[in-house]
Amino acid sequence: MAMMKAARLHEIGGKFTLDEVPRPEPGPHDVLVKVAASGVIPNLKNVTTHFPEWYPFLPLPALPAIFGLDSAGTVEAVGSAVTSFKPGDRVYVNPGVGCGECRFCKQGENTRCDAYTFMGYFGFGPGSQAIFEKYPYAGYGEYMTAPATNLVRLPQRLGFAQATRFGYLGTAYSAIRKAALRPGQSILILGASGTLGVGAALLALAFGAAKVVVVARDQNALDRLKELAPQRIETVQIGSRSIAEQVLEKVPGGVDAMLDTLGAKAPAQLSVDAMQAVTRGGRIVQIGGVAGPIPIDPHPFMCAQLQYIGSLWFTTTEGDEMASMIESGLLDLSLLEERAYPLDRLNEALEDIQTQASGFSNFHILHQ
Secondary structure (H helix, E strand, O other), rough: OOEEEEEEEEEOOOOOEEEEEEEOOOOOEEEEEEEEEEEEHHHHHHHHHHHHHHHOOOOOOOOOOOOOEEEEEEEEEEEOOOOOOOOOOEEEOOEEEOOOOHHHHHOHHHHHOOOOOEEOOOEEEOOOHHHHHHOOOOOOOOOOEHHHHEEHHHHHHHHHHHOOOHHHHHHHHOOOOOOOOOOOEEEEOOOOHHHHHHHHHHHHHHOOOEEEEEOOOOOOHHHHHHHOOOOOEEEEOOOOOOOHHHHHHOOOEEEEEEEEEEOOOOOHHHHHHOOEEEEEEEEEEOOOOOOOOOOOOOHHHHOOOOOOEEOOOOOOHHHHHHHHHHHOOOOOOOOEEEEEHHHHHHHHHHHHHHOOOOOEEEEEEEEO
């Protein structure tokens, strides 16, 4: 039996250990991917330490388990029923897997599936354990299996390390699509200095937004974003003055759309403040999971025809669209600062990212 190395978690709150495990074989509709790089994200430490207590309704895989989100590599083998990929193809593995049989999965919206699960991360419902059992391999192993329908073909100009950013980028991409942003319109990105926010700013420019209002505390990060497109990007620093007041000075009448990328540690009042800068008929899309609740007064909301939308991850089709944007040059990821670690330094990477991460850094595991 062929073996491989994998970093596995053996207990909640513990450290990852490098183990020898059997190399998987792909099922008929699956592929085997030789992992070249896999993402490291700040929230993984919370997931493996606090999620069973904080979010018992979001199941984790049975331990010991291989984690690792946002993986990219080369197809090593394909199942007997797979015809669209072949060994040697460069791919990103979308970790979001549904049951494949419910009406949402069948219509290409597996993010709405009750069993939706992130391979190598956590699940969203009681059906997740069955998916973890079917796909127990993830990016912190040398090889992983995945459904062929979860593969995004990578253009040659996109490196494996940059592809590990697809999770954050795809989350922002799907949100912008739900916001129905049109070329020439304006968009506010709340929390723009974070990993989600920086990607959202890049994508908003690629979508043709005439004004991209980036809102954050870090003035240095805001200045870096401004340099991307000085004529189109407006900066607002969170501080003593109201966010909405500052935005309306720069975009009279209000913005057409808003992406809220603030995380759980941010006060909800920032979101409430920023929402006041959205114009009539505008859409507010939540992708950061800011600590709620968010108070909404129904009557003014109704009269202004505002929409508040939650958006989760992205579909593989949306991943293909992003890859095409990169291939054409519409979306440029060259500003990302690569922070690579070998697999045996995963625990170090998880510690470093807690204090050294920025929206411009790209922490990842680089397999030898």
